[in-house]
Amino acid sequence: xxxxxxxxxxxxxxxxxxxxxxxxxxxxxxxxxxxxxxxxxxxxxxxxxxxxxxxxxxxxxxxxxxxxxxxxxxxxxxxxxxxxxxxxxxxxxxxxxxxxxxxxxxxxxxx
Amino acid sequence: xxxxxxxxxxxxxxxxxxxxxxxxxxxxxxxxxxxxxxxxxxxxxxxxxxxxxxxxxxxxxxxxxxxxxxxxxxxxxxxxxxxxxxxxxxxxxxxxxxxxxxxxxxxxxx
Numbered sequence: 250x251x252x253x254x255x256x257x258x259x260x261x262x263x264x265x266x267x268x269x270x271x272x273x274x275x276x277x278x279x280x281x282x283x284x285x286x287x288x289x290x291x292x293x294x295x296x297x298x299x300x301x302x303x304x305x306x307x308x309x310x311x312x313x314x315x316x317x318x319x320x321x322x323x324x325x326x327x328x329x330x331x332x333x334x335x336x337x338x339x340x341x342x343x344x345x346x347x348x349x350x351x352x353x354x355x356x357x358x359x360x
Numbered sequence: 361x362x363x364x365x366x367x368x369x370x371x372x373x374x375x376x377x378x379x380x381x382x383x384x385x386x387x388x389x390x391x392x393x394x395x396x397x398x399x400x401x402x403x404x405x406x407x408x409x410x411x412x413x414x415x416x417x418x419x420x421x422x423x424x425x426x427x428x429x430x431x432x433x434x435x436x437x438x439x440x441x442x443x444x445x446x447x448x449x450x451x452x453x454x455x456x457x458x459x460x461x462x463x464x465x466x467x468x469x470x
Contacts (some may be wrong), residue, residue: 252414289368291448292404293464300434307457330431349458360378 252276253339255351261358263354268327270355272340281323283307283315284351285334292339298323330359363387366449366461371459374469378454378463379436383461386430390451393425395434398446398463407434407447 253274255276268332272281283295284307294307304315312334316324326336335358341349366383373379381395385431396404399408401465409414413427446463 289462291364292458292460293368294457297457341403347409348394348406351405354401360370 251337252351253340253342253350255338255352255355258353259356259357261360262319263360264331266330266359268330268338268357270338270357272323272325272352274321274340274342274350274352276344276350277295277320278342278344278350279320280343280345281317281326283323284339284340285309285336286354287336295325295338296344301326317325325358327357330357332359335359361386363459364449364451364461367464368462369409370467372434372454372469373439375388375439375441377437377439377468379466379468380442381434381436381447381464381466383432383447384430385432385451385459387451387453387459388427388430389453392452392460393423393432393448394452395421395423396448396450396460398448404448436466439466441468441470444468453460 255265256271279300281295284292315328338355340352343349364385392405395407398404403438410423416423420437422435434464442464446465448463450458452458
């Protein structure tokens, strides 16, 4: 079984809809991250969490919110989706400094 | 100017070629330099990393950092079709926030 899982893997939605992307991990890591990846822009950090009670904004948090329900679960929400939020979204975890382990990604399309 | 610049490619080479992938960066506080590999429709995975300036070798892969010129390189010897992927450099100050380059798409042709 994969250590970092993301659901759904693909989602098509309409402008204005609320969307939640979920991430679960079995690695036992405290640190979790949400990124988006766009062609030509690379990976951009949206939010990160160093433990259940710690949530921090990344480079591009506007239009997004997160919830850390447990050490193993970190959800990303788009309260009112817009077309320029169409992207590939990745969740990642880490034990501390250094390597981050990425999930398989969620491809989100906002029409 | 972006903190990390990377040529997006695509770069196409014949099997067996030596590949050179490069990044430049502007933040002199970066101390750890990581290379991630991302296959199509997959998440990135860490390939290797170096600390400060110098070289590090791992099999067919060599990572090189020149902090004086803020230049990062990844060399792949005897490239294989299975090396076809996007390679992302990711320098960090060590506080676990990575700054990713845009990635270079590599295709190794038979």
